[in-house]
Amino acid sequence: MTDYYARYNANVHRGIHLLSEEATAAYEGARKEIAQLIGAPAPATVLFTRNTTEGINLVAHAWGEKNISAGDEILLTEMEHHANLVPWQMLAGRKKARLSFLSVNTGTGELALEELEQKLTDRTKLVAVTLMSNVLGTINPVKQIVQAAHAKGIPVLVDGAQGVPHLPVNVLDLNCDFLAFSAHKMLGPTGVGVLYGKEALLEQMDPFLGGGDMIRDVWLDRATWNDLPWKFEAGTPDIGGAIAFGAAVAYLKRLGMENVRAHERAITEKVLARFKALSGVTLYGPTDPEKRGAAFSFNVAGVHPHDLGQIFDDQGIAVRAGHHCCKPLMRKLGIVAAARASFYLYNNESEIDRLIEAIHKAQEMFSVVAHR
Ligand SMILES: Cc1ncc(COP(=O)(O)O)c(C=O)c1O
Known part of the structure; x- marks a missing residue:
């Protein structure tokens, strides 16, 4: 350009x-x-x-x-x-x-x-x-x-x-x-x-x-x-x-698009395993990495997705929070919004760790607020 x-x-x-x-x-x-x-x-x-x-x-x-x-x-x-x-x-x-x-x-x-x-x-x-x-x-x-x-x-x-x-x-x-x-x-x-x-x-x-x-x-x-x-x-x-x-x-x-897909499939498998171990977190979409790509929408109980977005941003993690231009699907899922972390060919495993840490941090922050 x-x-x-x-x-x-x-x-x-x-x-x-x-x-x-x-x-x-x-x-x-x-x-x-x-x-x-x-x-x-x-x-x-x-x-x-x-x-x-x-x-x-x-x-x-x-x-x-x-x-x-x-x-x-x-x-x-x-x-x-x-x-x-x-x-x-x-x-x-x-x-x-x-x-x-x-x-x-x-x-x-x-x-x-x-x-x-x-x-x-x-x-x-x-x-x-x-x-x-x-x-x-x-x-x-x-x-x-x-x-x-x-x-x-x-x-x-x-x-x-x-x-x-x-x-x-x-x-x-x-x-x-x-x-x-x-x-x-x-x-x-x-x-x-x-x-x-x-x-x-x-x-x-x-x-x-x-x-x-x-x-x-x-x-x-x-x-x-x-x-x-x-x-x-x-x-x-x-x-x-x-x-x-x-x-x-x-x-x-x-x-090679096969390699792009293979990289994202490997990331997907790891993200799915890490999310499975979390409590109080709902991940939407298929749980089989073969059936999905590496865009992960989720909600953390007791934390609004916009707050999640803010907490992640403070840690240098960019996620989208909101209805993702899919309002009818949001209604079907019974939610008004979700946070979404999207991985691409430039993301690596250490960034999965960062995301999971950020989710823990948000849970800690909000349980502190809840206990006051
Ligand atoms: C599945 C899907 N369809 C259509 C669009 C619209 O793309 P654009 O805004 O580039 O027209 C998007 C963008 O988020 C999308 O994710």
Whole structure:
């Protein structure tokens, strides 16, 4: 990103001058890197967006407006982030369609897959599901869900905001129809993400936003659309952000996503064992490291998650505390908030010790207060 702004800061796709050619080559090079990471058949099926949220909204508008009508159903799950819920509520409101939900088993943190057959009805037009829960850490059996949906001719959108940064993901293997994710959760900058879509679906869709770059020709009263992927990239994109996203992805590819997953799986196993030995602490999500990632939401009895966050912060530990943009899931779990410690490839075992010490410290502090 620094290199782009320092050496060849120019707009893309304006050809003619050297700096713009350099910027275009780096921007399109980043698209290729990202396409390779997820096994996309062509870079043109990978669209730059601002983030996961925008990718999902793009589908809700550009695909949803054409394909959803009154009485149709969109099947989601109870563990979706607001980003994969609210756009569908808005679409359903516009179209008088209905949302239905696969339940979450609060004991195991897993989806009730046995409901799938019954909830994929004749009216279901789309399934939208997260690959990994940002609250429970659950890795959902998305391939199986895609197979069940496709057997009934229903396309599937996958929210990859958590899954793609932490797991090897191949869109041809998953066979999903759309996959959205964000750079800022995988070592890249904020403000840039991508949406992968199957070429036939993207071709069939109308643009999401209108303006420069997304057109082939324009008259005063009409316009025609550019080829993929630019049909969906109206206006000047976040060029430096996209280039930086490509650099982050190149780094992750060098490490190997299998190795990233193996590292986090090992961390997960240790964290689960350490939490099991704690008293007065509720950890949410699967207890089998094979079934989850390394984001751990928890509550400590008698300590509000915001207080936990403050005590941890005093010890140099950054956790998120709150509803994690999953308010319906919080209600289902019977809580208003939780603290969440998220581990990634840069975390090590000694940091697990620090976290556990911090939990003990919070318990001590609050029992002191309680005894006064
Ligand atoms: C599972 C999941 N989906 C979607 C999002 C939204 O991502 P963004 O804010 O980058 O659009 C997040 C971010 O926290 C997430 O964890």
